[in-house]
Amino acid sequence: MLDGSGTISFDVLSWLTEQGVDLIRVDWRGEVVCVASRSGYSANLHRVQWQRETRADEIKRVEFSLQNIAKKIENSILTLEKSVRRNDAWDKAMETAYTSLTKLHEGKIDSIIALMALEANAAAAYFRAWKGIQLDWRGLNRRPIPDHWHEIGQRTSSYPFARNHNASHPVNATLNYAYAVLQSQLQIEVIAEGYDPTIGIMHEGRNGSSAFIFDLMEPYRPLVDRKVLEFVKEHTFKPADFVIRSDGVCRLNPEMARTAAGLVSV
Numbered sequence: 001m002l003d004g005s006g007t008i009s010f011d012v013l014s015w016l017t018e019q020g021v022d023l024i025r026v027d028w029r030g031e032v033v034c035v036a037s038r039s040g041y042s043a044n045l046h047r048v049q050w051q052r053e054t055r056a057d058e059i060k061r062v063e064f065s066l067q068n069i070a071k072k073i074e075n076s077i078l079t080l081e082k083s084v085r086r087n088d089a090w091d092k093a094m095e096t097a098y099t100s101l102t103k104l105h106e107g108k109i110d111s112i113i114a115l116m117a118l119e120a121n122a123a124a125a126y127f128r129a130w131k132g133i134q135l136d137w138r139g140l141n142r143r144p145i146p147d148h149w150h151e152i153g154q155r156t157s158s159y160p161f162a163r164n165h166n167a168s169h170p171v172n173a174t175l176n177y178a179y180a181v182l183q184s185q186l187q188i189e190v191i192a193e194g195y196d197p198t199i200g201i202m203h204e205g206r207n208g209s210s211a212f213i214f215d216l217m218e219p220y221r222p223l224v225d226r227k228v229l230e231f232v233k234e235h236t237f238k239p240a241d242f243v244i245r246s247d248g249v250c251r252l253n254p255e256m257a258r259t260a261a262g263l264v265s266v
Contacts, residue, residue, distance in 0.1 A: 044194025065202035075222035177260035
């Protein structure tokens with residue numbers, strides 16, 4: 001269920017369960033609001049205990065997280081090779097990615113803080129390589145768009161305090177929706193297998209957030225990126241695909257949101 005408002009009855013929830021249908025609600029920011037899984041939730045004590053013990057043991061915590069980030073960087077390299085044009089930023093991103101992998105494989109990263117710093121540096125170089133990819137538009141004579149929408153820009157929002165979740169660019173807004181679908185798919189699997197989605201290994205769990213899901217999402221993010229990039233390069237957008245709020249935040253219209261959601265499968 002993408003954005004929207006209204007109510008849903010217990011009878012509908014029961015029917016969805018009988019039909020084997022999972023219900024996921026994603027708001028206009030591309031954030032998962034709730035997940036109702038047909039499998040229900042019954043924690044597996046052994047798996048939850050493993051989460052707690054791994055989280056509490058710094059060596060085990062780093063080992064688990066290192067494997068996830070190494071796979072993420074490997075997938076980022078594949079996305080750069082397959083979907084991003086070669087230029088100076090691309091060369092720098094590849095150099096950073098391979099240097100980061102070398103540090104991981106040689107055991108030079110021994111703390112979560114160091115690992116997160118390495119991942120952030122690799123991700124920054126990776127997204128800088130996207131800048132300048134052109135977007136095709138039609139219908140601009142009737143409805144103009146901001147100048148920075150003609151090509152992919154920075155991953156972070158252009159507006160103060162907006163953060164990545166409140167995107168100011170169509171590509172970032174599309175990524176947010178796609179990531180939300182990835183999150184919901186993994187959350188259904190994790191709950192079905194008896195893990196506690198709030199007990200993260202690398203990520204901190206605050207206010208009931210799905211920290212463990214964010215851990216598991218890391219290797220898949222570049223795969224989602226590749227789907228979004230290929231869609232962006234092949235699609236001709238129109239201004240009505242997006243809405244700009246008064247604070248400059250960009251949101252997808254319902255049809256474009258459904259398209260973004262359909263790009264993801266794990």
